[in-house]
Amino acid sequence: MTDVDLEFARVRAVLDRPTLRLMSRPTSAVVLAVFRTVFDRDVQYVPAERMHLQVEEHVARLQTAGARTPANEARSAAPDAGMVSEQGEPDARPNGRALCREWVAAQWLVRSNSPDGDEQYSLTSHALEALSLVDALSSDRALISESRLAMIVDAVHRWAARAEPDPAIQVRRIDAQIAELQAERDRLEHGEVDTVDDARMRDGYTNISDLIRQLPSDFKRVEEAVAAMHRSIVEDFRQEVRPIGEILDDYLARTDNLMEATPEGRAFEGAFELLRDDALLLRLRDDIQTILAHPFADGLGAAERRAFRNTVVILRQGIEDVLAQRRQLTATLRDQIVAHDVARDRELDAVLRSVERGLATWMDQGSARDRLPLGLLPATAEVGTLRERFYDPDAESVPPAIEEPDDDVFEELDVETIRRHGGPLLTELRAALRSASADSSVDAFHGLPPEQRRPVELFGxxxxxxxxxxxxxxAHLAEHRTVRPDGSPVTFHMPTAALTDERRGPVPDTTNDEHAQEAR
Known part of the structure; x- marks a missing residue:
């Protein structure tokens, strides 16, 4: 092949990429406008139902304004999705679900499940790259500017210093940087401050914004590379016929070297090591606030200021999405290794392939409005009533006869014995408290006979x-020496009260207590 043939094949492959296919379509202006409206700079995921409604509304509005929209293409791809007007002609209103399905097939949208289980849409790296290119071309800026050239020179100088193998030359470079910084410090101490005008600040801000706009597509490209490896590993695992030990060694090694297997993964690992430094991210946030505090920022719109301020959020969200995709791959590998059954997977794959062949045959022979009755898969099993209990001889046997109780088991109890084990004797306690011989309640209690100083009498x-x-x-705690019905002594500590002549009278004398005592 000649040089022109090789160059033609390379250009042809580039033009077939989803990014340029999106840019070269006749309806690309409508598609990109819808993407930019639905997926704002702060919105990465949109629920499926909301996405369908927004696409229908935006495309219908642009179609009314005279723009060329992909509604006809979507309706031709799914004729039954359209509506019919009163005159019997197809309705021109676009179908959001059909358009989103077409854009997913074109690799501009990704349909996935949210953590809550709901379906959602997100832009692919190709769509983000196209939007970034449109933003870059639509901004009024010079392609060659002081800030861009200074950034290139600084980057080349920094990496040249790292690539220098001679330690003496590296020391001279560091000494030169120290002397330059010392001179700058001395100049600032003398009050000599170089103010940067708004034009130069605007130029530097535009250059930084161009780099920030490329971050979402870069992170999404890494995420898609991990997802592609995810699908490849799962597919290889399903078709694997090697021993389980060899499978484990191979896939665990591929998991360990996952981010080193692709250029995107290696670039992400380098960026991740840099962005894992919290002090660096904090300094970046402070520098962004300093730039927005410059007078030139008064001319920025609210959307521009918000997008520039959310740079750290974009970095963190991109890293989190890539790590989430990698965690999903690790979980899938673990599940596949633990519950992998080669025979069952092959049987399921054969069934699915037969279903696909049947659908392809039906689509070739039938029309779009044909109806095919499908039964439940699997069909409902007709099973009669199953016996829940089996014969148990013990359940059919007669229970043993009840033995007659022996009247001599229980000892005969008299009233005095029952009363000795009953509640407090309130009548005797009340009489003791009213007696003139006791100065306190504890003395009155100790004056009772042993059979009336049971522990239960303390409650009374x-x-x-x-x-x-x-x-x-x-106020006063005293020892109350009691005697149990069996004659054993026991001592309790309980508050006592002085029994003066004024206090002897109010001792409660309730008839209910006597009735309760008589009942006992």
Missing amino acids: LAHLLTGHDDFESA
């Missing part, structure tokens, strides 16, 4: 002393 004593200030405030 607390009930009768309710309302005495010194008892309720627990």
